Amino acid sequence: MFYNFLMKFLVSVIDSQTRSPHTPQEIQAIDDFNDKLSAHGQRIFAGGLDSPASAIVFDNRNGADKSSEGPFMASDEFFSGFWIIEAASLEIAKELAAEGSRSCNRKVELRPLLG
Numbered sequence: 001m002f003y004n005f006l007m008k009f010l011v012s013v014i015d016s017q018t019r020s021p022h023t024p025q026e027i028q029a030i031d032d033f034n035d036k037l038s039a040h041g042q043r044i045f046a047g048g049l050d051s052p053a054s055a056i057v058f059d060n061r062n063g064a065d066k067s068s069e070g071p072f073m074a075s076d077e078f079f080s081g082f083w084i085i086e087a088a089s090l091e092i093a094k095e096l097a098a099e100g101s102r103s104c105n106r107k108v109e110l111r112p113l114l115g
């Protein structure tokens with residue numbers, strides 16, 4: 001029987017309203033990083049997110065049946081993309097998050113996935 005002891009992590013890319021679009025060099029670095037993650041079996045999923053202005057927040061707690069257009073929280077910074085990765089340890093995940101930050105030239109947040 002095979003047991004997968006790899007830990008899963010969310011690496012969120014943090015952007016700002018004033019940040020310019022990715023340069024061609026950044027796009028290539030992101031592609032190279034994605035290729036490396038895939039080659040090592042560490043990439044589960046990666047994706048970009050549209051602007052927070054395109055968000056719709058739903059709140060149906062206790063039958064509230066509410067929705068509002070725009071982000072759930074106004075901020076100068078927001079998540080603009082993410083990776084879901086697998087790593088054998090937190091230390092390896094930290095190294096990958098640091099490399100992802102260098103690749104996309106943005107701050108990133110690393111968080112373990114539960115379950």
